[in-house]
Amino acid sequence: MTVRLYDTRAQALRDFRPITDGAVGMYVCGPTVQSSPHIGHLRSALVYDILRRWFTHRGYDVTLVRNVTDIDDKILVNSSAAQAEGSSEQWWALAYRFELEFTAGYTALGVRPPTYEPRATASIPQMQDLIRRLIDTGHAYVAGDESGDVYFDVKSWPAYGELTRQSIDNMEPAADADPRAKRDARDFALWKGRKDDEPESASWPSPWGDGRPGWHIECSAMSERYLGTNFDIHGGGLDLRFPHHENELAQSTAAGHAFANYWVHNGLVNVNGQKMSKSLGNSVYAADLLGQARPLVIRYYLGAAHYRSTIDFNDGSLAEAEAALERISGFFDRVDRRLASTRFAGVGAPVIPTAFAEAMDDDLAVPQALGVLHDTVRSGNAALDAEDLEAAAIARGQVLAMTNVLGINPLAPEWNTAGDTGARSALSALVERLLDDRQAARANRDFASADRIRDELVGAGITIEDTPTGAHWSVEQ
Numbered sequence: 001m002t003v004r005l006y007d008t009r010a011q012a013l014r015d016f017r018p019i020t021d022g023a024v025g026m027y028v029c030g031p032t033v034q035s036s037p038h039i040g041h042l043r044s045a046l047v048y049d050i051l052r053r054w055f056t057h058r059g060y061d062v063t064l065v066r067n068v069t070d071i072d073d074k075i076l077v078n079s080s081a082a083q084a085e086g087s088s089e090q091w092w093a094l095a096y097r098f099e100l101e102f103t104a105g106y107t108a109l110g111v112r113p114p115t116y117e118p119r120a121t122a123s124i125p126q127m128q129d130l131i132r133r134l135i136d137t138g139h140a141y142v143a144g145d146e147s148g149d150v151y152f153d154v155k156s157w158p159a160y161g162e163l164t165r166q167s168i169d170n171m172e173p174a175a176d177a178d179p180r181a182k183r184d185a186r187d188f189a190l191w192k193g194r195k196d197d198e199p200e201s202a203s204w205p206s207p208w209g210d211g212r213p214g215w216h217i218e219c220s221a222m223s224e225r226y227l228g229t230n231f232d233i234h235g236g237g238l239d240l241r242f243p244h245h246e247n248e249l250a251q252s253t254a255a256g257h258a259f260a261n262y263w264v265h266n267g268l269v270n271v272n273g274q275k276m277s278k279s280l281g282n283s284v285y286a287a288d289l290l291g292q293a294r295p296l297v298i299r300y301y302l303g304a305a306h307y308r309s310t311i312d313f314n315d316g317s318l319a320e321a322e323a324a325l326e327r328i329s330g331f332f333d334r335v336d337r338r339l340a341s342t343r344f345a346g347v348g349a350p351v352i353p354t355a356f357a358e359a360m361d362d363d364l365a366v367p368q369a370l371g372v373l374h375d376t377v378r379s380g381n382a383a384l385d386a387e388d389l390e391a392a393a394i395a396r397g398q399v400l401a402m403t404n405v406l407g408i409n410p411l412a413p414e415w416n417t418a419g420d421t422g423a424r425s426a427l428s429a430l431v432e433r434l435l436d437d438r439q440a441a442r443a444n445r446d447f448a449s450a451d452r453i454r455d456e457l458v459g460a461g462i463t464i465e466d467t468p469t470g471a472h473w474s475v476e477q
Contacts, residue, residue, distance in 0.1 A: 003058060003361050005233075006308060008241065008263040009163050009249075013363055018232055019261065024055050024062045027223040027260070029236035029244065030117070032069040032215075033098040034078050037105045037286040039302070039313060040269045040276060044237045046299065047266040047307040047364075049111040050406060051235075054360050057352070057405050065226045066114040067219060068102075070095040071121050071212055073176075076202055091202055092121075105286035108295045109302070110407045110414055116226050120213065124204050126221040127213045130255055131190045139254040140190055143181035148193020148209030151177070152216075152251050154186050160250045163263065164242045174243065176214060188247050189214035216247035223248075224257065234260035238267055238308075267305075270312045284313055293318040296415045300325055300408050307364055323463075324374070328403060329410045330473060331377045334384060334432065335396045344389040348397030356402050366406070373402045381472060431462060435471050 003016040018024055028048045031041055048064065055062050070092070079091035089097075099119075106113075131150055134140035139156045143149040154160045154168060161168050173185035177192060193211040194203040203210040213221075223231065229252075236245060245263065252259040268275070271282045289298060301321035305311045339345045353376065359368035380395030403409035410416075434453050441449040454464055457473070465472045 001058065001357075001361070003055070004363055005262055005264055006363050008265050011165070014262065016232075016262065018060070019230060022059065022061060024060045024233065025227040025231035026052065026062065026064050026233040026235060027219070027227055027231060028064065028066045028114075028234075029219055029240055030066040030068050031099075031102050032072050032074065033095045033102060034072060034074040035098060037098075037102045038276065039271075039284040039286065039289055040237065041102065042105055042109060042286055042289070042298070043269055043302045043311070044266050045106050045111045046109060046302050048235050050303055050307075050366065051264070051364055052112070053405055053407060054364065058361075062115070063227065064114045065116045065118070065223065067222050068099055068117060068119045069215065069218060070099065070119045071202060072215060076198060080197075091199060101286070105290070108286075108290055109299045110295070110412075118222050118226060120218040120222065123218070123222050123225055124213065126225050127217050128191075128206055130217060130221050130224070130251070132207070133255045134190065134251060137254065137256075139251070141183065142208050143193075145181040146209075147181060148191070148206070148211045149177060149181055149189060150191035150208050151182055151187040152190055152247070152254075153183060154188070154250070155184055157250050157254045159253065161246065163246045163249050166242070166246075176243075188216060188243065190217045190251070216244055217251060219244070220248050220252045220255075220257075220259075223259075224252070229256075230258035231260060233262045233264055235264040235266070238265045241265060266307045267310045270310055272314050273312060293322060294415075296408060296410060297321045297325060303366060303406065303408070304370060306367055324370075325408070325410060327374065327377055327472070328399065328408075331380055331399065332396070332411055335380060335392050337432065338384055339389060339393055339396075342389060344393040347390065348393035348395070348400075350397050350401035350404065352401045352405065353398050360405075369402070369406070373399065373406075376402070431457065431473055435464075435473065439471065 004013050005016055006012070007014045026048070028044075031037065045066070048066070052062050052064050075095050076091055079089065079094045082089060082094065131140060134152065135142070135150070138153070140150055140152050143151065161171065168186060171186050173179060174182075174188040177189040179185050190213070191206060191208055191211050192214055193209050194200075203212055223234070234245070234248075249259060269284075270276060271284055274280060274282060276283055292298075297318055298321070301317055302311070304321065304324075339347075353372055356369050356372040359365040359372060362368075376395050376398050380392050380399065383389070383391035383395060400409065400411075404412070434457060438450045438453040441447070441453065457464055462473050
């Protein structure tokens, strides 16, 4: 029952040992709400939702903190650009509008709300306190050009680069601020003095002059505020390892904090074999993605690969996920109808199979866990074909438990409206009746009638799969 996670800092699989028995404190870097969410944002949030669900299943009390970066260079730039085109929307209104889009996308995919979701603008005093500590201990300095900028002195911290295994001599200059007042081009901004062309509302008083926090200090301060100076897991996308997470680790440990015991990073999303980027014009935004398939299908697709892998979104991706879910839904429909009014109705406790648990414990190996899930669906269908109703009921309970912990149970209320449920039940009853008629025709060697029934179903968009244990069906995508 030991969960193992790949720790990016150690570059190795490690047994998870919580700081506090029975509890997990997890900080995940959330969105910078400068523009609409895309498929990569959804995937990252889903990865940590699945990890949280699994820890909860294993009996842990999980505190998940996912921040919202609502003050940032890009937010101000995008707001300024919109105002230049005639918009009256202020930077904070733009940030809030996009924050709502992110929340809607997460909710649509069944991602549970974090325990706390702090905005950066609500923790400015904590950020300033952390900056003071770094200045007092000689790891940060105020720029000498009266700009009000404050920088972290990377050469003052010998461990700088340990997260990404880099030598400071091989690092590129930090591009988060004008280098003119830096002691070293790789020093990064902790506080940014207000510039004349920036709105007054985007700055706060400080001992170094009016200004706003740098990006990296925000997460260090918020994780300390909500989880303490030492917590279990820090998560985020692989693209955040450098410089963001490297800088977080440096400034927090330089301030005397133990910080995160485990670093977990999820892989990115490519589109048709290419890295997703605005310059290539191939970004897949959440709203467009949710218009292409049911949210449950998108959740299945985004969660099916191993969390550390890069996934490729292409034209066939969602169809494969839809077909997989139809096999699960078809089994539930079939087994519930067959067990109704029998002594096996309601039999079959929702128990996680050992092989599924072992896969999930092994660095959240969802692909292998899904293999167990679909094997159980097949064995459940075989049990129905053999009229072994007790085995079918046990398989149903196992499938229910596995889909619940992954958040892909098609019977769950969040995935069904009353109309959808009724339509699915009606379709299932009609198709199963026709398949029974087809099987009877074949048994009577009336192959013309059997072929006619099959052709009618295929023409209606129903895929029929003849197997040694009987005919299974799904909705063609």
